[in-house]
Amino acid sequence: MITVAGFNSAIDRLxxxxxxxxxxxxxxxPADERPGGKGVHVAQTLxxxxxxxxxxxxxxxxxxxxxxxxxxLRGVNFRAVRSPVPLRQCLAIRxxxxxxxxxxxxxxxxxxxxxxxxxxxxxxxxxxxxxxxFTGSLPPGFDPGYYAGVSSELALPCAIDxxxxxxxxxxxxxxxxxxxxxxxxxxxxGAPVTTLAEAMAVARMLHARGVRHAVLTLGAEGAVxxxxxxxxxxxxxxxxxxxxxxxxxCFLGGLVASLVRGExxxxxxxxxxxxxxxxALGDETGFIRLDTVDGxxxxxxxxxxxx
Numbered sequence: 001m002i003t004v005a006g007f008n009s010a011i012d013r014l015x016x017x018x019x020x021x022x023x024x025x026x027x028x029x030p031a032d033e034r035p036g037g038k039g040v041h042v043a044q045t046l047x048x049x050x051x052x053x054x055x056x057x058x059x060x061x062x063x064x065x066x067x068x069x070x071x072x073l074r075g076v077n078f079r080a081v082r083s084p085v086p087l088r089q090c091l092a093i094r095x096x097x098x099x100x101x102x103x104x105x106x107x108x109x110x111x112x113x114x115x116x117x118x119x120x121x122x123x124x125x126x127x128x129x130x131x132x133x134f135t136g137s138l139p140p141g142f143d144p145g146y147y148a149g150v151s152s153e154l155a156l157p158c159a160i161d162x163x164x165x166x167x168x169x170x171x172x173x174x175x176x177x178x179x180x181x182x183x184x185x186x187x188x189x190g191a192p193v194t195t196l197a198e199a200m201a202v203a204r205m206l207h208a209r210g211v212r213h214a215v216l217t218l219g220a221e222g223a224v225x226x227x228x229x230x231x232x233x234x235x236x237x238x239x240x241x242x243x244x245x246x247x248x249x250c251f252l253g254g255l256v257a258s259l260v261r262g263e264x265x266x267x268x269x270x271x272x273x274x275x276x277x278x279x280a281l282g283d284e285t286g287f288i289r290l291d292t293v294d295g296x297x298x299x300x301x302x303x304x305x306x307x
Contacts, residue, residue, distance in 0.1 A: 001052040002260060003129040005122050005147075006039005008107055008137050009057040009067070009083075010090045012285045014243065018096050028093070034284065035067045036090050038136030038161065040076075041246045041286025045253025045275055047075035048288050051260070054129070056122045058083040058110060058139065079125060081118050083110050092245050092285060100245060109140040122150070131157040131176070131260050135252065138166060148173035159256050161248075163187065174210030177259065179252055181217045199224050200231060200305055213265055215255065215272075217248050222273055224305070227265045231305040234269035236296065238277045246286030251276035254293070270300045 012035070015028035043055040059067050059080040071078040085108040093101045110118075118139075126132050132154060134147040143149075144165035151158035152173050159177035160170040163184045170178055171188060185202045186193040193199055199216045203226040206214035215225040222235030254275030258268035274297040278288040 001054060001129045002046055002131050002133060002256060003122065003125040004039050004043045004046070004053060004055045004133045004135065005150075006037055006042065006055055006057045006133075006135050007081075007118050007142075008037055008088070008139050009035070009040065009059055010037040010088045010105075010107075011063065012036025012040075012090050012092070012246075014092045014094060014245075014283070014285060016094050016096075020093055020095055020099075020101055032283070035063070035070055036285060038246075038249045038286075040071070041249030041279075042133055042135050042161075042253045042256075043071070043076045043078075044074050044287055045250045046257055048290055049254065049257045049271075049275075049293075051257045053077065054079055054125045056081070056118065056125060058087065058114070058118070060085070060087050063087055079121055081114060081121055084114060085110055090285075092243070094243065098241065100243065102245060107137075107139050112141065115139070115141055119146075119150075126154055126156070129156065131159065131256060133159045133161070133252065133256055134170075135159075135161040135249065137163070145169035148175075151175050157260070159252070161252050171206060171209060171211070175212075177213040177215065177256065178206055178211045179215045179217065179248075179255065181248055182219070185216055196221070196224065196233065200226070200233075204231065213255075213259060213268075215265075215269070217251055217276070219244075222301075223251065223269055225265050225269050229265065232266045232269055233303045233305055234266075234273045234300055235303075236273050236277050236300045238281060238296070241280045242283050243285060244280040247276040247279045249286050250279040250288050266302050266304075270297060270302055273300045 046053040088105040148169035157176035255272035278292040
């Protein structure tokens with residue numbers, strides 16, 4: 001089993017508009033509203049791939065029944081910690097040309113007692129698990145070094161997907177897996193990461209610091225990864241993209257599922273890229289269909305990088 005620490009749960013909302021024009025009245029389609037947050041997306045992906053998964057995260061009273069039922073039907077064991085403050089909203093606005101604008105609400109501090117319960121519930125389920133995934137922003141009040149500190153204490157593989165100070169702390173903690181995107185890596189380095197060579201240099205640097213599997217996602221350009229066996233780029237071109245929001249989370253779910261099964265990093269990157277693309281081809285944020293993944297997986301290009 002894999003436990004996902006996706007504490008900062010959210011409500012994902014997607015609306016369609018003809019065009020987004022600042023300062024004008026814009027009429028939209030009815031909002032498609034679902035349980036969200038990076039933890040939900042990763043957990044759903046793992047469950048779709050047949051991996052037993054427990055998700056630990058916040059949920060307020062207003063959404064507890066919906067979250068629990070939807071995630072149960074998708075094979076996720078959701079261990080909800082009651083939030084005394086409303087869940088944040090993540091709004092994706094999709095224009096007719098496919099461009100998507102995200103508006104991500106900042107969550108409120110759930111309080112010291114709730115943070116303590118989140119930590120204790122996570123540690124309990126980690127004790128039953130083969131690996132732990134730490135993903136997404138931490139609710140206000142948590143130390144930015146929380147992911148790094150707990151991953152260092154647990155005697156099992158830990159994957160971390162974070163940004164800002166949490167990513168900086170994680171990079172120093174030498175986790176089993178670290179997966180920033182290009183923008184997060186650029187913030188970590190204080191320098192742009194815009195080319196394949198720059199991305200590969202960051203991955204090699206993280207691996208040299210002790211990160212066993214160092215992976216950078218590059219959006220439509222795929223991903224690069226480095227471990228003790230070598231370095232690879234994985235890429236896939238797809239037409240008909242509908243909603244790429246959450247593709248990085250689905251990528252992470254596929255990556256962890258493959259690595260925990262003992263597959264090579266090259267094979268893990270193949271599955272991960274297929275999962276990210278499968279999400280982009282659908283309407284729902286952070287959700288994949290297994291038949292789509294199976295169709296895309298053989299099309300992913302894997303190239304070993306020697307320089």
